[in-house]
Amino acid sequence: MAPEPPLLTMSGITKSFPGVRALDGVDLEVQAGEVHCLLGQNGAGKSTLIKVLAGAHQPDDGQITWRGETVSLKSPIAAMRLGIATIYQELDLVEGLSVAENVFLGHEPTAAGFVVRGREARSATAKLLKRLGHPEIDPGRHVGDLSAAQQQIVSMARALSHEVRLIVMDEPSAALDPDEVDNLFRIVGDLTADGVAVVYISHRLEEIRRIGDRVTVLKDGRAVAVGLPAKSTPTREVVALMTGRNVEYVFPERPANDSAGAREPVLRVEGLAREGEFAPVDLELRPGEIVGLAGLVGSGRSEILETIYGARKPSAGRVLVDGSPLRPGSVRAAVRAGIGLAPEERKAQALLMLESVTRNVSVSTLSRFSRGGWLDRKEERRAAQQATRELSLRPDNPDARVRTLSGGNQQKAVLARWLLRGCRVLLLDEPTRGVDVGARAELYAVIRRLADEGLAVLLVSSEVPEVLGLADRVLVLREGSVVHAADARQLDEHRVLDLVMEGSPKA
Numbered sequence: 001m002a003p004e005p006p007l008l009t010m011s012g013i014t015k016s017f018p019g020v021r022a023l024d025g026v027d028l029e030v031q032a033g034e035v036h037c038l039l040g041q042n043g044a045g046k047s048t049l050i051k052v053l054a055g056a057h058q059p060d061d062g063q064i065t066w067r068g069e070t071v072s073l074k075s076p077i078a079a080m081r082l083g084i085a086t087i088y089q090e091l092d093l094v095e096g097l098s099v100a101e102n103v104f105l106g107h108e109p110t111a112a113g114f115v116v117r118g119r120e121a122r123s124a125t126a127k128l129l130k131r132l133g134h135p136e137i138d139p140g141r142h143v144g145d146l147s148a149a150q151q152q153i154v155s156m157a158r159a160l161s162h163e164v165r166l167i168v169m170d171e172p173s174a175a176l177d178p179d180e181v182d183n184l185f186r187i188v189g190d191l192t193a194d195g196v197a198v199v200y201i202s203h204r205l206e207e208i209r210r211i212g213d214r215v216t217v218l219k220d221g222r223a224v225a226v227g228l229p230a231k232s233t234p235t236r237e238v239v240a241l242m243t244g245r246n247v248e249y250v251f252p253e254r255p256a257n258d259s260a261g262a263r264e265p266v267l268r269v270e271g272l273a274r275e276g277e278f279a280p281v282d283l284e285l286r287p288g289e290i291v292g293l294a295g296l297v298g299s300g301r302s303e304i305l306e307t308i309y310g311a312r313k314p315s316a317g318r319v320l321v322d323g324s325p326l327r328p329g330s331v332r333a334a335v336r337a338g339i340g341l342a343p344e345e346r347k348a349q350a351l352l353m354l355e356s357v358t359r360n361v362s363v364s365t366l367s368r369f370s371r372g373g374w375l376d377r378k379e380e381r382r383a384a385q386q387a388t389r390e391l392s393l394r395p396d397n398p399d400a401r402v403r404t405l406s407g408g409n410q411q412k413a414v415l416a417r418w419l420l421r422g423c424r425v426l427l428l429d430e431p432t433r434g435v436d437v438g439a440r441a442e443l444y445a446v447i448r449r450l451a452d453e454g455l456a457v458l459l460v461s462s463e464v465p466e467v468l469g470l471a472d473r474v475l476v477l478r479e480g481s482v483v484h485a486a487d488a489r490q491l492d493e494h495r496v497l498d499l500v501m502e503g504s505p506k507a
Helices: 046-053 077-080 099-103 116-132 150-161 178-195 204-211 236-243 301-309 331-336 356-363 378-389 406-423 437-452 464-470 492-503
Strands: 008-015 020-028 034-038 061-066 069-071 082-085 166-170 197-200 212-218 223-230 268-274 278-285 290-294 316-321 339-342 423-429 456-460 472-478 481-487
Touching: 008 046, 020 034, 020 046, 020 212, 034 046, 034 204, 034 236, 046 082, 046 197, 077 082, 077 339, 099 116, 099 150, 099 204, 116 150, 150 236, 178 197, 178 204, 197 204, 197 464, 204 236, 204 268, 212 236, 212 378, 212 456, 223 236, 223 464, 268 301, 278 301, 278 316, 278 472, 290 301, 290 437, 290 492, 301 331, 301 339, 301 423, 301 456, 331 339, 339 406, 356 378, 356 406, 406 437, 437 456, 437 464, 464 492
Parallel strands: 020 223, 034 197, 034 212, 082 166, 166 197, 290 456, 290 472, 339 423, 423 456
Antiparallel strands: 008 020, 008 061, 061 069, 212 223, 268 278, 268 316, 472 481
């Protein structure tokens, strides 16, 4: 008996856009029931390839074979009809609609060919959510009221509402805490056990080794490795293929002399609390120092940063800069005192995606370039370019729209904004989310250099190695309370995870 052909084969796929060859003869082969991981730095061609697979882009050349037959994916509907579903990192859910309405959007159950049966949709959605291990999600609830993890489950339910045979997951764990990642992997295991194939994209190499079967690596629009064994291929080899050089999860060295400890704190947080979000927190931050907040999603990490920044009003306590208390709940007061925030959702909360790099960098400092009520655009552009060059933002084009930049360079644009503003305290919330492994090393070096030059940094990250590798001191949070504080060199990943999970029902 002849062996079964691969579920999917993409051969010699090319795709060009004006001035850019995004894909240059890429091959990809996926077997039924496997987790095939797609790796590559930002700009390597991953997004273009999965959009070709989803029917959103048409290739200039190459061939796609589905279950042994050549196919043409002219549209996302055509791909879905074959059984190919894509769950993008930026979830394309409609927040104003219910869970069931999102799950069956575009293929609603009907009666007599035209009347939507809402009860049937809710019942079918409940069955899908139970299959995914989340029967507690109400099919009638608005998607906008759900957590990021729950919204991702809804996206999976929508994919399963079709006769899906292959699911593409783009950075599915980016907004999840460790327990939620475990549940995601359980779901993936159940899907592959049923013969469904998963194309899994992630920047977290430890996840690839844990969940993947095979790996294809893209670099500069080409497949530099196809079908490597995920569990046995050394990390160093994978990173070298992605970057063209031997770069590991490397953090810059800490200063040999702890000069920050002798300086007066620039930021003091005294008994700061928000009822229902986090208990009273005390911390000090000195110039030249990086302090990390470690904890699970929902432990109050981001809420603490946003309260210090004035985006949330505390129920108790105060924030002081150079000994002077700030007006509670006032972003303007915090910014004027020299506090800057790079938020977790930079695209939605920090960046003007359709505007230029210049405008994104200068937006908090526009009064500086005002002359008699007119904006000195030449000076604005010059100052913004100087700030971005200090951070090696690429491309070095202040007129480029920020949406065209990679994740790492978008983050540099946010940092450049606060450098131009002259901030003294920088709050970083998940600074490397959605940033590839090579660009992470650059961002780590930038953050350490800024601290060495006297900036005080308060860092939040879901990745414990990142907190331990960058921070000088670490505060460990559990369920809204600081349960431990120590020099980062006195902690390791296992100790931190024990601290954040201790006492949790899921521990």
